Amino acid sequence: MKKFLFLLILLAAPLRAAPVTDTFSDPATEARARYLQRQLRCLVCQGESIDESGAPLAAELRHLVRQQMADGRSDQEIEDYLKARYGNFILMKPPLQADTYFLWLAPFLVLIGAGAVAIFVISKARRAVAELPPDLL
Amino acid sequence: MTGELGQLALCFALALSLVMAAAGLTGARSNAATARGIAHGATMGMLVFIALAFGTLTYAFVTSDFSIADVANNSHTLKPLIYKITGVWGNHEGSMLLWVLVLSLYAGLVSALGRGGPQLTSAALGVQGLLASAFILFILFTSNPFLRLDPAPFEGAGLNPLLQDPGLAIHPPMLYAGYVGLSASFSYAAAALIVGEEGWARAARPFMLIAWIALTCGIALGSWWAYYELGWGGFWFWDPVENASLMPWLVATALLHSALATERTGAFRTWTLLLAIAGFSMSLIGTFLVRSGVLSSVHAFASDPTRGFFIMMLIFCAIGGALGLFAWRAPTLKGGAAFDTVSRETALLLNNVFLVAACAAVFVGTLYPLLLDAINGEKISVGPPYYAATFAPIFFALLLLVPFGPILGWRRGDLKASARALAPALGIAAVAALAVLAIASPRFLTGVGAFAVAGWLIGASILSFIKRKGARASAFAAALAHAGLGVTLMGVTGTTLWRSEALAVLAPGQTMTVGPYTLRFDGVTQEQGPNYRASRAHIALMDGTRVQSMLMPEQRIYPAEGQDTANTAIRTTGFQDLYLALGDDRGNGRWTLRAYVSPLAPFIWLGGLVMAFGGMLSLWGRLRAGAKVPSAMAQPAE
Numbered sequence: 001m002k003k004f005l006f007l008l009i010l011l012a013a014p015l016r017a018a019p020v021t022d023t024f025s026d027p028a029t030e031a032r033a034r035y036l037q038r039q040l041r042c043l044v045c046q047g048e049s050i051d052e053s054g055a056p057l058a059a060e061l062r063h064l065v066r067q068q069m070a071d072g073r074s075d076q077e078i079e080d081y082l083k084a085r086y087g088n089f090i091l092m093k094p095p096l097q098a099d100t101y102f103l104w105l106a107p108f109l110v111l112i113g114a115g116a117v118a119i120f121v122i123s124k125a126r127r128a129v130a131e132l133p134p135d136l137l
Numbered sequence: 138m139t140g141e142l143g144q145l146a147l148c149f150a151l152a153l154s155l156v157m158a159a160a161g162l163t164g165a166r167s168n169a170a171t172a173r174g175i176a177h178g179a180t181m182g183m184l185v186f187i188a189l190a191f192g193t194l195t196y197a198f199v200t201s202d203f204s205i206a207d208v209a210n211n212s213h214t215l216k217p218l219i220y221k222i223t224g225v226w227g228n229h230e231g232s233m234l235l236w237v238l239v240l241s242l243y244a245g246l247v248s249a250l251g252r253g254g255p256q257l258t259s260a261a262l263g264v265q266g267l268l269a270s271a272f273i274l275f276i277l278f279t280s281n282p283f284l285r286l287d288p289a290p291f292e293g294a295g296l297n298p299l300l301q302d303p304g305l306a307i308h309p310p311m312l313y314a315g316y317v318g319l320s321a322s323f324s325y326a327a328a329a330l331i332v333g334e335e336g337w338a339r340a341a342r343p344f345m346l347i348a349w350i351a352l353t354c355g356i357a358l359g360s361w362w363a364y365y366e367l368g369w370g371g372f373w374f375w376d377p378v379e380n381a382s383l384m385p386w387l388v389a390t391a392l393l394h395s396a397l398a399t400e401r402t403g404a405f406r407t408w409t410l411l412l413a414i415a416g417f418s419m420s421l422i423g424t425f426l427v428r429s430g431v432l433s434s435v436h437a438f439a440s441d442p443t444r445g446f447f448i449m450m451l452i453f454c455a456i457g458g459a460l461g462l463f464a465w466r467a468p469t470l471k472g473g474a475a476f477d478t479v480s481r482e483t484a485l486l487l488n489n490v491f492l493v494a495a496c497a498a499v500f501v502g503t504l505y506p507l508l509l510d511a512i513n514g515e516k517i518s519v520g521p522p523y524y525a526a527t528f529a530p531i532f533f534a535l536l537l538l539v540p541f542g543p544i545l546g547w548r549r550g551d552l553k554a555s556a557r558a559l560a561p562a563l564g565i566a567a568v569a570a571l572a573v574l575a576i577a578s579p580r581f582l583t584g585v586g587a588f589a590v591a592g593w594l595i596g597a598s599i600l601s602f603i604k605r606k607g608a609r610a611s612a613f614a615a616a617l618a619h620a621g622l623g624v625t626l627m628g629v630t631g632t633t634l635w636r637s638e639a640l641a642v643l644a645p646g647q648t649m650t651v652g653p654y655t656l657r658f659d660g661v662t663q664e665q666g667p668n669y670r671a672s673r674a675h676i677a678l679m680d681g682t683r684v685q686s687m688l689m690p691e692q693r694i695y696p697a698e699g700q701d702t703a704n705t706a707i708r709t710t711g712f713q714d715l716y717l718a719l720g721d722d723r724g725n726g727r728w729t730l731r732a733y734v735s736p737l738a739p740f741i742w743l744g745g746l747v748m749a750f751g752g753m754l755s756l757w758g759r760l761r762a763g764a765k766v767p768s769a770m771a772q773p774a775e
Contacts, residue, residue, distance in 0.1 A: 007538070008230070021465075038521075039522065041518045041520060045374050047374055048374075049520070052371065054370040054720075078599075082722070087516060088515065088516065088518075088519060089516040089518050090518070091517075091518065091520075092518060092520025092521060092522050092523075093479045093520065093522035093523055093526075094517045094518065094519050094523060096218065099509060099513065099515065100505075100509075100517065102501070102505070103501055103519070103523075104523075104526075104527070106497055106498075106501040106505075107494055107495075107497045107501065107527040107531060108494070108527070109357070109496035110488065110493060110494045110497035111491070111494035111497075111531060114489070114490040114493050114494060115490050117490075118486045118487065118489075118490050120480055121405075121449045121486060122476075122483055122486065123475040124473075124474075125404070125473075125475055125476045125477075125482065126476070126477055126478055128473055128474065128475035128476075129475040129476055129477050129548060129549065132475050132548075
């Protein structure tokens with residue numbers, strides 16, 4: 001039944017503009033809400049954030065975010081609340097924890113490693129160029 | 138009859154690809170001219186039979202032959218002709234056949250152009266034959282598009298309406314021309330290792346360029362499609378499928394640059410070989426990601442692993458074999474670069490360092506969630522914020538260095554003279570930054586920085602156009618490609634930072650404003666398309682009380698497929714897009730309307746076009762030079 005419901009949600013969630021939700025009149029608060037919404041993945045149409053998604057669940061989550069903001073919670077508290085409810089999957093930005101250190105560090109490790117190799121290659125090539133006959137330069 | 142004909146053609150192609158592999162690899166020996174002749178013949182034969190198989194499947198789609206399961210599952214009699222044709226590759230089986238067709242076309246091109254020595258070409262054909270036979274086996278055993286249905290259904294199931302779009306119709310062939318085009322560089326690299334010939338980088342360059350141009354266009358096209366079709370104005374989503382095409386592009390770009398040094402001064406010989414292998418490996422991994430179902434969920438993959446397992450084995454053999462060959466033969470290549478710290482070579486090396494790191498970010502971001510899910514069942518999502526923190530700064534650093542590359546001399550450059558020559562570009566960068574400070578609002582530091590860098594890139598390109606009159610085509614090609622980066626950067630920045638949007642529920646006659654535009658909603662009409670029904674909104678773009686023009690975003694319902702799509706209406710000035718998407722029916726003639734104003738949005742794809750045009754210029758220069766002077770690497774036959 002749950003699976004069937006999920007399918008129903010999928011079918012009922014065409015790619016269309018999101019329905020109107022409540023908006024904050026203060027532009028700064030509204031911008032904060034939009035930022036938060038972009039940090040949260042829609043659990044139905046997983047390519048999108050809840051800010052973009054037209055799925056009913058996304059609308060509920062948007063409402064939830066705004067409700068919590070109105071209750072005076074901080075960004076961190078709101079994200080933590082949703083994480084507790086839906087797991088890490090809802091966060092567009094993967095958390096930094098023991099099993100994601102590699103994810104976060106790998107690009108920079110590669111950068112440092114490749115940079116080190118480059119420095120090694122350049123220093124070797126420099127020695128070689130000193131021995132080249134000048135007409136080759 | 139059609140199905141059997143196609144099946145038979147595939148079997149013949151398989152046999153010929155095996156002949157091609159055996160004869161081609163035998164022809165790598167200097168005294169095997171007969172084998173080389175056979176390899177060339179088998180290549181053309183395979184191309185003919187693959188084309189026949191593909192033509193047969195196309196015929197089945199066009200004539201709606203629902204006795205073929207693939208057609209019944211993916212086509213419909215009411216579909217317009219063009220989407221019947223493009224439906225051939227709008228499904229797994231057909232797209233794999235297209236994959237092999239492109240592979241065969243490249244093999245034919247390698248055979249016909251025959252750059253490099255006869256032994257090198259022959260060995261390259263042999264490797265290409267091995268790849269082709271593996272993929273034809275994959276099609277025959279796990280993804281046969283010619284399987285029959287008995288009884289044949291009266292009507293087909295239709296094609297995903299999202300794919301019924303001209304942009305997406307040409308997107309897959311373009312992308313495949315790039316993806317699979319990297320197989321030619323891969324085969325040349327493997328051939329160079331087998332034969333021990335050093336001139337391979339020159340021989341393979343036209344193929345690298347063709348693949349790179351096609352990849353660039355394919356990615357730009359896909360991004361443009363997502364922009365106008367998906368209905369929320371975004372252009373890149375860091376979706377695994379997009380990443381699968383970006384990774385080969387990053388490696389191919391690194392390869393183009395590294396091969397330049399290898400060709401010119403013999404530097405980075407082994408590294409260029411490794412990049413050629415890595416480029417096609419990325420294509421294979423991308424194919425695996427998209428085709429095995431592993432992306433939708435690790436568990437979906439585990440429940441029907443035949444296809445995924447087959448491709449995995451194939452990747453394993455191809456990459457493993459190539460790397461094994463590399464480990465065995467690369468140390469025998471005479472190498473050793475000689476250049477100074479300040480030189481073109483150093484610039485190209487740095488280019489590679491940053492591109493490899495950027496590719497690592499995309500690679501890890503795409504595959505780590507799958508790995509984590511498989512290991513401990515933890516589900517994380519790696520979305521845009523991750524790439525903003527990893528890929529973006531690395532790529533940005535690369536862009537800062539780009540203008541130095543073409544201006545530094547080979548082996549020993551002059552940093553002071555280069556810096557002086559680039560000074561005007563710095564001026565243009567400052568103007569761009571000031572322009573952002575003066576015009577844009579809100580003023581973001583990232584926006585100022587991005588425009589400064591874009592100005593720096595475009596400025597340096599303009600300088601090299603002015604100063605290097607009479608220079609070779611390749612210099613202009615580099616200038617164009619680098620300027621394209623700047624143009625795309627402006628587009629990305631403008632759209633990301635300064636997009637304004639408005640959302641409203643409107644009754645007929647009511648107006649809304651977005652950015653500088655005033656829009657009047659004139660109601661929704663029902664329209665009938667060939668295989669869909671549409672709710673078409675009539676939106677008047679107002680200039681005071683006068684109607685300036687009409688925009689008509691639609692909601693389409695495809696009854697055969699049971700799906701609907703949003704068809705946006707976009708009005709562009711070339712510098713700014715007004716983008717409209719129709720939302721829900723709110724009753725009593727009231728509808729939701731979503732409107733965006735995206736400054737500089739067209740620049741995103743324009744930049745891609747400029748880059749591709751640079752690639753074409755370089756290719757043209759290459760082919761012309763190649764036609765005039767016989768390749769210096771050509772060896773006397775026996």
